Amino acid sequence: MSQTHQTINPANGEVIDTYELATDEQALQAVADSHAAFLEWRKTSFEQRASILREIARQLRANKDEYVALMTREMGKPISQGGDEIELCAAICEYTADNGADALADEERELEGGRALVSYQPIGVILGIQPWNFPFYQVIRYSIANIMAGNTVLLKHAPNVWGAAVEIEKLFVEAGLPENVFKTLLIGADQVDQLIEHDYVRGVTLTGSTRAGSAVAAKAGEQLKKSVLELGSNDAFLVLDDADIDRAVEACTNGRLYNNGQTCVAAKRFIVVDSVYAAFREKFIEKMRRIEYGDPTDPDTTLGPIARDDLRDTLHDLVKRSVEAGATRVFGGEIPEGPGYFYPSTVLEDVKPGMPAYDDELFGPVASLIRVADEDEAIRIANDSRYGLGGGIFSKDEKRAINIARDLFDTGMVNINGYRVAQPQLPFGGVKDSGYGREHGGFGIKEFVNAKSVMIVD
CATH class of the missing domain: 3.40.605.10 (Aldehyde Dehydrogenase; Chain A, domain 1)
Structure with a gap:
């Protein structure tokens, strides 16, 4: 049969x-x-x-x-x-x-x-x-x-x-x-x-x-x-002390929500140095909060559904476990009523090692905010992952960012001051x-x- x-x-x-x-x-x-x-x-x-x-x-x-x-x-x-x-x-x-x-x-x-x-x-x-x-x-x-x-x-x-x-x-x-x-x-x-x-x-x-x-x-x-x-991967995007905050917020939001957040090289962990954390946090949360899920056939829709119901269940379980472990749910993180497998734009804060939002891949529109003291700690936490596919750096000092990307970032790909996915002329792949x-x-x-x-x- x-x-x-x-x-x-x-x-x-x-x-x-x-x-x-x-x-x-x-x-x-x-x-x-x-x-x-x-x-x-x-x-x-x-x-x-x-x-x-x-x-x-x-x-x-x-x-x-x-x-x-x-x-x-x-x-x-x-x-x-x-x-x-x-x-x-x-x-x-x-x-x-x-x-x-x-x-x-x-x-x-x-x-x-x-x-x-x-x-x-x-x-x-x-x-x-x-x-x-x-x-x-x-x-x-x-x-x-x-x-x-x-x-x-x-x-x-x-x-x-x-x-x-x-x-x-x-x-x-x-x-x-x-x-x-x-x-x-x-x-x-x-x-x-x-x-x-x-x-x-x-x-x-x-x-x-x-x-x-x-x-x-x-x-x-x-x-x-x-x-x-x-x-x-759980790609880390670093916002350094000299970053253009508006540019970083725009790119990070797009990098987190593109393809309904279901991208291997999506921006997932946002590692922000202390001196600019408050400014980035305020604008990032404001922009993420404005994103509403909706009909994916509507040209104005930015965020559609998760691809399958079991995938949405898995995503929600990882969010719940992170919150139970001490992460702060700023907004989102609830399965909506109604047909379809939608999941809202979500921001988690106070994310630390041992939480799924820090250690694992959240394949959906969930952002993890991580506050660090300085550049050195930002790099350490970015590399504190079993994954190593992509990542990003925001800094007005291009030479500084290139040096970090080339010599210190333990991934296969790094974005600087923006978010891009695959390119035909560039190698695509990861490590670890x-x-x-x-x-x-x-x-x-x-x-x-x-x-x-x-x-x-x-």
């Missing part, structure tokens, strides 16, 4: 669609089909691959309104923000098309008594396990680089955005990608291990929780297969429990290739 899964609109709790899960046999056949496609795809030229990537970018923009509406319907992204995600996807396709051939070009190296080449060759089928919070971007991020490198790609997407998963495969095929070079698998988490164990699957990349990443990395390691992990490996910027395209030495003796 076949199994089914329903996608649910988080703004009203209504069923969107029903999907039939693939059987184990169908999933394993997809692996075999992907490997067969790889044997031909690896023979194509960079020019052929780049041409298809540019067409994917064109079709992403042509169908933008449809994709944005789908994201809003499936995971509650405010409709005013979805266009940015699609534009980022298109930009990644174009950047990879423009720069992929150079990144993967053979390199000449010296060799005594001859010469040598380093060649970057594709390795086969790459399995991607992706989350729901950026349902198009997360897929484009890993798949486009691997397709350009000559690999083929399988996608196990989060079940609550299976509509997006189906549309992405359709988009790739319509843009000219040969059948089975990219394949969406509608499977459950319990079916993943058999795919990682399959001889044809040569690498695994996952974006998700630390728990999921640990499990996938263990299975991949057991099979001696490479993995790339982009996991959670935020994972390993990099995507974007010419780095991701070499994660799953064979750097092969060719020695030619005279």
